[in-house]
Amino acid sequence: MRIFFFILSILLLVEGVSGDEKVKVTVSGMKGDSVTLKPGDAEIQTGDWILWKFNNIIIFKMEKTNKVYTSDADIAEKFKGRMQLDKTGSLTITNISTTDSGPYQLQIRKSTGVIPMEYNVSVKGKNTVSVMAGESIILYTDLKEIQGNDLILWKFEDHLIAGINKSGDQFFSHDTSDERFKGRLQLDRHSGALTIRGSRSTDSGVYHLNMSSSSHSLQRSISVTVSVFDADVVKTVTVMEGDSVTLNPDLTQIQGINLILWRFGASGSVIAETNGTEISYPHLTEIFGGRLQLNHQTGSLTINNMRTKHTGLYQLKIDHNTGISSMAFIVTVSAITVSIDWKMIAFALSLVLNLVLVLIAVIVRIKKGYISRPSNRTPW
Known part of the structure; x- marks a missing residue:
């Protein structure tokens, strides 16, 4: 044997x-x-x-x-x-x-x-990304699924802005010292891809990706260019998901308005228009679904109950007696994140369970006569 x-x-x-x-x-x-x-x-x-x-x-x-x-x-x-x-x-x-x-x-x-x-x-191909202001910047890692020992770090110039340490189950994204990315970063927990919503011209620059696993490591530099829409005025608006926002062009100085057009996204689809009397919402009804409200007197556009999909570039064109004026609003809708303290929940459940077990033990001992019931007799 x-x-x-x-x-x-x-x-x-x-x-x-x-x-x-x-x-x-x-x-x-x-x-x-x-x-x-x-x-x-x-x-x-x-x-x-x-x-x-x-x-x-x-x-x-x-x-x-x-x-x-x-x-x-x-x-x-x-x-x-x-x-x-x-x-x-x-x-x-x-x-x-x-x-x-x-x-x-x-x-x-x-x-x-x-x-x-x-x-x-x-x-x-080459590591370059070009978007219009207001569009989302998506930086890919080319990973389908992060493995257990993968480490991913994203930097903008010399600032660490996001990262994943899979082995330590750590996922983070934070702002740089000037808070330029505040509320606009989204890190994909499966692939490690980084999304920057509501892009601005200040987001242009070089982004650095560092990935490391037991089998290989990779360093990548991605050049990002954000082109600004050609408008007389460009404003930036940031709201939380579920909020309503009013994009107000302030037309008090403009007289004799003939036509107001609101467009959304890089495609420039008209989402609201008025000739001063009639108002219509011709396109992208599947995205906005009754959320739009255009004021034909002030030209302001209100978007109710906003969602992250409403992040983007809103362009306004005003045809008036003295010419044509234009404005642009870069709107960022931040998702509401709910933080759950699982340790506290586990502690509370454990405490409740222990109290129930103690109560059951007391009831059992009473039934078996180990604990005497209080007497109902009145003392002489």
């Missing part, structure tokens, strides 16, 4: 290091990113042999402490000055391009056998 288990353990050991079970990792990047491919849980020890390949062509190998770069002239030219191998066996490629897409193979030869890994790297 002992011989049988000895043979079985040898077979399992050989099967475990045969290299048939290859670890495969998918990495999505964009042009200009820096990507680091890591050995994962495989700890590199002194004396281990490391081999990196791209499309089955050797690009790096390390024996003990000696690093040997590729002898392939095409590969050497392709990655010239953009590739680095550190002592942990991690391979970093900077300023990646679409031609860097493909399979990267890693082999780690240890005294116990060979550990094979493969990284399927795909690189897409």
Whole structure:
């Protein structure tokens, strides 16, 4: 029997290091990113042999402490000055391009056998985002689902504005020192994508994404441009979900109004208009659904019971006797967040349960006669 288990353990050991079970990792990047491919849980020890390949062509190998770069002239030219191998066996490629897409193979030869890994790297277009003022800025991570050990950090210039630490179950978004993003940041807990609602011209700039997991890390810079609508006056309005807001153009200085048009969104769909006598709400009724109220005398537009989908750019055009005037309102509707203190709820439930158990115990003891009932006799 002992011989049988000895043979079985040898077979399992050989099967475990045969290299048939290859670890495969998918990495999505964009042009200009820096990507680091890591050995994962495989700890590199002194004396281990490391081999990196791209499309089955050797690009790096390390024996003990000696690093040997590729002898392939095409590969050497392709990655010239953009590739680095550190002592942990991690391979970093900077300023990646679409031609860097493909399979990267890693082999780690240890005294116990060979550990094979493969990284399927795909690189897409450039990191630029352009929107009109009032539209939402959406910055993607290219992740479908954040894994247990993923760390994601978002920065605007040098300021940390949002992040996710999945292993610590931490999700946060906060304002910079000048509060430019106050109430406008939304972090997707599944993909790590960052949304900035009600964009303004001050949101233009470079946003930095840092992602890290056990298998790879990525650094990305995204250039964002927010174009401002060409209007005589641009105003910014921020409200909470459920509130009503009145966009007031203050037409006291304008005489002889012929036509007032209110438009919404980048498409510029007319949502309210009046010629001074008749009022209509021609488009986007599925979005506003009876919430709009236009004052034909003042030109003000009231939106009742607002929702986050009403965030955006509202454009006003006024045709009057002396010409045409225009205004724009950038409206941001912040969602109402309810904070639940689960620890306090658990403590309260535990307290109630303990009181119920004590009450039951008292009733049981009374019924069994362990606790005497008070006498009804009147003392002499």
